[in-house]
Amino acid sequence: MKTIYNHILQAISKGEKLLAVLIDPDKMAIDSVANFIVKVNASRATHIFVGGSEVAEQLTESLVIEIKKHTKLPILLFPGDVKQITNQADALLFLALISGRNPDYLIGKHVEAVSKLKDSNLEILSTGYILIENGKQTAVQRVTETAPLQNNNIQLIADTAKAGELLGMKLIYLEAGSGALQPVSINIIKKVKSDIRIPLIVGGGIRTLKQLEQAYQAGADLVVIGTAFEDDESFFEELQD
Numbered sequence: 001m002k003t004i005y006n007h008i009l010q011a012i013s014k015g016e017k018l019l020a021v022l023i024d025p026d027k028m029a030i031d032s033v034a035n036f037i038v039k040v041n042a043s044r045a046t047h048i049f050v051g052g053s054e055v056a057e058q059l060t061e062s063l064v065i066e067i068k069k070h071t072k073l074p075i076l077l078f079p080g081d082v083k084q085i086t087n088q089a090d091a092l093l094f095l096a097l098i099s100g101r102n103p104d105y106l107i108g109k110h111v112e113a114v115s116k117l118k119d120s121n122l123e124i125l126s127t128g129y130i131l132i133e134n135g136k137q138t139a140v141q142r143v144t145e146t147a148p149l150q151n152n153n154i155q156l157i158a159d160t161a162k163a164g165e166l167l168g169m170k171l172i173y174l175e176a177g178s179g180a181l182q183p184v185s186i187n188i189i190k191k192v193k194s195d196i197r198i199p200l201i202v203g204g205g206i207r208t209l210k211q212l213e214q215a216y217q218a219g220a221d222l223v224v225i226g227t228a229f230e231d232d233e234s235f236f237e238e239l240q241d
């Protein structure tokens with residue numbers, strides 16, 4: 001059953017806030033998964049995202065299989081490339097990098113992905129992915145060869161998100177980049193949230209409970225955290241369910 005998107009909509013309609021733990025297959029050894037997932041399960045996390053900008057072939061599939069052994073949380077692929085797509089996950093964030101103008105990341109990779117998706121059971125969630133400047137170059141910028149939107153051009157960011165919604169995307173993801181020095185600003189989140197009707201994901205550079213709560217209060221429906229957990233797993237203790 002492809003119910004992940006409906007669950008997200010239902011949770012939002014009840015005023016619930018969602019949290020995804022991002023696991024990068026390039027940084028997580030298979031034999032560390034069991035211990036890590038115990039902490040994820042005990043935390044307020046509602047989803048697991050798996051993906052990274054640069055991941056060796058096959059790593060994603062074996063990691064997803066291992067994660068699944070230890071949790072009932074839905075696993076969503078957050079792929080940096082077509083080779084990270086595996087039918088073992090529950091859903092795929094089918095990301096279009098709408099902040100950039102690189103045709104490969106707007107449509108090219110998606111066409112390539114179709115042969116992998118034809119017989120797949122993955123729930124496919126079309127997602128408008130918007131990269132926002134955070135003071136340092138991120139892996140996404142380097143790999144996609146696109147410039148982020150400037151964080152002081154809030155109208156352009158909001159219009160980009162709205163264009164994604166009007167194109168029929170199911171989710172908007174505001175991304176400061178993995179390990180960003182500063183998360184997406186409260187003002188940006190507030191403005192985008194007030195302009196769109198579809199669920200809003202926010203990620204990149206969120207390292208404290210305060211930043212998490214600020215993102216939620218500003219209007220993020222689902223926050224993604226990766227680096228803070230990679231750097232210090234005790235952060236999970238602050239996020240007990």
Ligand code: 1GP
Pocket residue numbers: 022175176177178179180202203204205206224225226227228
């Ligand atoms: C990156 O938004 C995610 O794509 C999470 O970022 O690793 O900085 O938490 P962090």
